[in-house]
Each structure stands twice: as structure tokens, then as C-alpha cells.
Amino acid sequence: VGYTGAGVGFQLGRRDVVVLIGLGCLIVLGRRHLGDAGLLVGEISAFLAMGLVLWRHAGVRAILYGLDPLRRVLVVLIPTLLVAGHVANLGDRPYPFVTWQLYTDSLPRNPTYHEYTATLATGREIPLPVRLFPTLGGRVGPFLQFLAKRALHGRAGPARAEAAAQLDAVLRALAREHERRFGEGPIRAVDVWHRTIPTDAYAGRSSITRRHDRRVDTP
Amino acid sequence: VLHQRVSPETLGCVRIGVFGIWLVSVALAPFSDLARFPVETLRPIGVLNLIPGPAWPMLLSPAGLWGLKAALLAGLVLLVLGAPGYRAVALLTCAMLTFYQGLLRGFTFTNHGELPLLYAAWVLALFPADDAVSLGRRRVAARAPVMYSAPMALVALVLLLCYSLVGIRRLVESAPGIFLDGTIVRYVALRAASARGTFGDLGLAILEHPRLARPLLLGFPVVGLFEALAPLCLLSRWFRLAWLPVIIGFHLGVWILMGFLFLFNLLMIPMFLTEVDRLVARLPLGERGRAAGPRHSRPG
Numbered sequence: 001v002g003y004t005g006a007g008v009g010f011q012l013g014r015r016d017v018v019v020l021i022g023l024g025c026l027i028v029l030g031r032r033h034l035g036d037a038g039l040l041v042g043e044i045s046a047f048l049a050m051g052l053v054l055w056r057h058a059g060v061r062a063i064l065y066g067l068d069p070l071r072r073v074l075v076v077l078i079p080t081l082l083v084a085g086h087v088a089n090l091g092d093r094p095y096p097f098v099t100w101q102l103y104t105d106s107l108p109r110n111p112t113y114h115e116y117t118a119t120l121a122t123g124r125e126i127p128l129p130v131r132l133f134p135t136l137g138g139r140v141g142p143f144l145q146f147l148a149k150r151a152l153h154g155r156a157g158p159a160r161a162e163a164a165a166q167l168d169a170v171l172r173a174l175a176r177e178h179e180r181r182f183g184e185g186p187i188r189a190v191d192v193w194h195r196t197i198p199t200d201a202y203a204g205r206s207s208i209t210r211r212h213d214r215r216v217d218t219p
Numbered sequence: 220v221l222h223q224r225v226s227p228e229t230l231g232c233v234r235i236g237v238f239g240i241w242l243v244s245v246a247l248a249p250f251s252d253l254a255r256f257p258v259e260t261l262r263p264i265g266v267l268n269l270i271p272g273p274a275w276p277m278l279l280s281p282a283g284l285w286g287l288k289a290a291l292l293a294g295l296v297l298l299v300l301g302a303p304g305y306r307a308v309a310l311l312t313c314a315m316l317t318f319y320q321g322l323l324r325g326f327t328f329t330n331h332g333e334l335p336l337l338y339a340a341w342v343l344a345l346f347p348a349d350d351a352v353s354l355g356r357r358r359v360a361a362r363a364p365v366m367y368s369a370p371m372a373l374v375a376l377v378l379l380l381c382y383s384l385v386g387i388r389r390l391v392e393s394a395p396g397i398f399l400d401g402t403i404v405r406y407v408a409l410r411a412a413s414a415r416g417t418f419g420d421l422g423l424a425i426l427e428h429p430r431l432a433r434p435l436l437l438g439f440p441v442v443g444l445f446e447a448l449a450p451l452c453l454l455s456r457w458f459r460l461a462w463l464p465v466i467i468g469f470h471l472g473v474w475i476l477m478g479f480l481f482l483f484n485l486l487m488i489p490m491f492l493t494e495v496d497r498l499v500a501r502l503p504l505g506e507r508g509r510a511a512g513p514r515h516s517r518p519g
Contacts, residue, residue: 009454009455009456009457009458010451010454010455011454027391031391038391039388039391039392042391042392043387043388043391046387046390046391046447047383047387050383050450053450053451053454054376054450054453054454057220057454059220059223059454060220060372060453060454062223062365063220063223063365063368063369063372066363066364066365066369067365067366067369071345071346071366071369074345075369075373078338078341078342078373078377079373079376079377079380082338082377082380082381082384083380083384086384086388091329092264092265092324092328092329093264093265094265095264095265095266095267095321095324095329096265096266096317096320096321096334096337096338097265098265098329098331098334100331100381100384100385100388101385101388102331102385102389103385103389103397103402103403103406104388104389104392104393104397105393105397106393106396106397106400106402107402107405107406107409108405109405111405111406111408111409113409113412113413114413115413133252133253133255133256134247134248134249134252135248135249135250135252135253135323136252136253136256136323136326136327137323138414138479139323139324139326139327139328139330140327141413141414142327142328142330143260143327143328145413146328165259166257166259166260169257169259169260170256170257170260172257173255173256173257176255177252177255195412195413197405197408197409197412197423197426199404199405199408199426202408202423202426202427203427204427205412205420205423208412
């Protein structure tokens with residue numbers, strides 16, 4: 001016998017509730033006892049639970065059964081691919097069905113970031129903006145943070161060398177774009193600065209410490 | 220269920236909304252600047268690997284990028300107008316949009332801002348979203364009502380799933396630690412310090428005034444829970460009425476404090492997560508709209 005989840009719109013039977021509790025237990029147990037695989041087990045359990053709640057609703061089934069077979073497959077396939085692309089945890093390799101991992105890792109105290117300045121031929125130092133490629137929107141800033149972290153603080157190896165080469169290339173491209181768009185004269189070098197935010201002793205922007213990390217000469 | 224009954228006019232209006240947003244977005248992007256971005260950073264991702272290697276130099280040349288923009292604009296204009304040949308134009312334009320968005324991500328990194336709208340475009344391409352509110356529309360045979368409700372419900376589900384993927388990952392992988400160690404305050408400060416957004420240093424002010432940080436610390440797990448349970452909005456009107464202010468407030472808070480605006484999501488929410496069919500039924504949109512009259516279904 002179906003009931004409507006205390007009048008809020010769900011159509012779950014008693015057996016469904018038992019299954020949902022079982023899936024909830026799997027999430028907790030997987031997390032505690034299965035290490036890295038626990039994430040996979042936990043996420044699959046969570047999405048199975050979500051699928052069950054949706055499937056049990058007569059309105060959802062009416063929509064599915066009302067469609068022709070091809071569209072019925074597509075309607076099931078698209079959300080399935082979205083979830084599968086995420087739980088497979090392969091980053092952007094299965095694009096457009098990618099991993100959705102946002103604000104999942106704990107940040108340490110005193111977080112750090114990188115900042116960039118350009119030294120003009122006159123010797124004057126100016127901040128180098130990272131939004132100089134409008135088609136890429138706000139993507140260049142986070143991309144540079146990723147490259148700088150890997151190139152300047154990552155483990156030595158080919159990945160670090162590749163990141164360093166890409167970091168230099170992007171910074172030089174920004175310098176060229178800045179020269180092209182603003183009439184401040186040629187840029188001689190770009191500097192990468194390592195900034196640390198003292199979260200417990202923060203007292204305005206001036207309290208954010210700055211350390212020189214790298215100089216990239218521009219041709 | 221949300222969108223249990225949807226008229227062809229509503230789906231037509233949504234078609235204009237979705238492809239119209241893409242049209243504005245593509246029109247505002249110059250494209251030509253991509254030819255000046257270092258090509259060595261490009262890694263073809265996902266379906267972009269299907270493009271043969273020799274084609275890349277041509278695609279990334281100024282002429283190739285201009286051609287892509289022109290083709291996208293032409294396709295999107297036809298789709299907004301609902302011109303004849305909808306299915307073919309829609310599929311081709313969606314393929315180009317997927318390439319374009321993949322290119323931006325392949326050059327830099329994969330953000331998520333535009334993906335729900337990309338999925339929405341694909342769904343609309345697979346359903347008869349041109350049966351109403353379209354240019355020079357010839358009369359079509361009556362279709363089953365589910366052909367209009369299914370795409371709306373599917374896009375709503377996909378949009379809600381995008382929140383759920385984030386929320387469930389955070390809850391399964393990082394709870395409860397991430398909600399108790401003050402991480403969210405550091406994320407806000409870090410983003411505010413490095414991004415210098417529209418609202419200045421508001422995000423950094425929370426470090427100087429711990430009282431301002433308290434709502435963030437309390438709100439972070441609440442938002443995580445609402446994100447994880449997002450698909451329930453399809454079934455429960457009450458949950459949806461609670462979910463909408465929480466998530467819209469969260470997006471506005473992220474914009475003000477971290478300088479990061481999920482514009483496409485904010486534009487999609489009124490289209491797909493409200494009873495938009497009631498609003499469209501009141502609009503004078505041709506014979507069908509008048510015949511349908513205002514609807515009084517009560518989904519959820």
C-alpha cells in the first residue's frame with residue numbers, strides 16, 4: 001500500500017522504506033570499511049535510493065510509459081550517463097559527462113594562492129590581469145592556479161616540467177594580450193607571487209603575505 | 220510530478236529561452252582570441268577525441284574559429300525562431316555547442332557552469348520543441364501530451380541531478396569533517412582574495428568579523444543537504460518551495476562573497492523548476508494557447 005511520505009508528495013511503500021534504509025546503511029558502512037571504494041559504493045547507493053524514490057512515483061512512470069521506445073531509452077539514458085560519468089571519477093575524460101567535485105576537500109589554515117605582476121620596459125611593475133581572453137571567461141585564473149601549484153610546488157617529474165612549460169606559455173600569452181590591448185608599452189617579464197592569507201591574524205589585504213616564486217621573461 | 224502537463228507553447232517558449240541564452244552567450248564571445256591562446260595547453264577531452272588530429276590546426280585557425288562562431292550563430296537563430304528543419308539544425312547546433320564548450324575546457328580546465336544548459340539543449344533537440352511559437356509553422360498532427368511534458372521533466376531532473384552530484388559527493392566523501400573545520404570560511408576568503416569580484420573584499424571581511432562567518436558555517440551543511448536531495452523537487456511541491464530560496468540564496472551569496480556567478484543555473488531555475496506552464500498559458504500564443512486556456516494542475 002502506497003503512502004505519500006507524510007503528505008509531501010512521495011509515493012513509497014513500506015518495503016521501499018526498508019530498501020532506502022538499507023541503502024543508507026551501505027553508504028555509512030562503505031565509508032567506514034571500504035576505503036577508496038567506499039566512495040563509489042556510497043554514491044551508487046545514494047543514486048539508487050534517489051532512482052527508487054523517483055520510480056515509485058506514478059507520475060514519473062506515466063511519463064516514461066507514454067513515450068515511444070526510443071525516447072524512453074533516451075530519457076533514462078541521459079540521467080544515467082550523467083551519474084555514471086560522475087561516479088566513474090575520471091575527471092573530464094568522459095566529457096560532456098564529467099565528475100562534479102566542488103568544495104569537497106578540506107582547506108588548511110592559511111590558504112595560499114598565486115598572483116601575477118608584469119614589469120614594463122620602463123621598469124614599472126603593474127598587476128597582470130588574467131581575464132584577457134574573453135572567450136575563455138573566468139577560466140584562465142583557476143587554470144593558472146592549477147598550473148602554478150603543480151609547476152612550483154608539485155613533485156618533481158615530467159608532469160611538473162609540463163606544467164611549468166604551460167605556465168610560462170600562458171603567462172607570455174597574457175603579456176602579449178596585455179600589450180595588444182593596453183598602450184602601456186612592452187612587457188619585459190612576468191612575476192609569479194605566492195600569497196598566503198593569515199586566516200587567524202587577518203587584518204586587511206596588507207596582511208596577506210607575498211613571496212616571489214618565479215620570473216618569466218617575455219621575448 | 221512537476222511538469223506533468225505541459226503545452227506545446229510552453230515547450231516552444233523554453234526552446235526560445237534555452238537557445239536564446241546560448242545565442243547571446245556565443246554572440247558575446249569573440250572566439251578569435253582563442254587563436255592567440257597557447258595551443259600547447261589544449262588537451263582534447265571526451266568526445267573531442269573523435270576529431271581527427273589533422274583537423275585541429277584548421278579548426279583553431281582564425282578562419283576556423285570565425286566559421287564555428289558564424290555556424291553557431293546561424294543555427295541558434297534558426298532554433299530560436301523555430302524555423303523548418305528543426306531536428307537536423309538542433310542536433311547539428313548541439314554538436315557544435317558541445318565542441319565549443321569542450322574546446323574552452325580543453326584549453327583550460329573543466330568548470331561546470333554551462334553544462335546543465337548544454338544538456339538542456341540536447342534534450343530539446345530530441346523532442347518536438349518547435350511545434351508552437353515557431354516561425355511559419357505548418358499545422359502538425361496532434362501529438363501525445365507526454366511529448367511536451369517529458370522533455371521539461373527530463374531537463375528539470377538533469378538540472379537537479381547536477382546539484383545532487385555535488386551534494387552527494389560532499390556528504391559521502393567529506394562529511395561531517397568538512398562542515399565542522401571552518402573550511403567554507405577559508406574557501407570564501409581564498410576566492411575573494413584571488414578573484415577580486417564585483418563586490419570588492421566582502422568575502423575577506425568574514426575573517427575580520429567572525430560573527431559574519433557564522434551564517435556560512437551553519438548554511439554550508441544545509442546547502443549540501445538541499446543539493447544532495449535536489450531531485451525530490453520533481454516530486455514534492457513543498458520540498459521545491461523550500462529548495463528554491465535556499466539554492467537561489469546560495470547562488471547569490473556565492474556571487475557576493477566569492478565573485479562567482481552561476482548565471483546559467485539562475486536562468487534555468489525559473490524555466491524548469493517552477494510551474495512555468497501556468498504562466499505561459501496566460502500568454503496570447505496562437506490558437507493552441509487560446510484553446511488550452513489557463514491550467515490549474517497542481518503538480519507534486
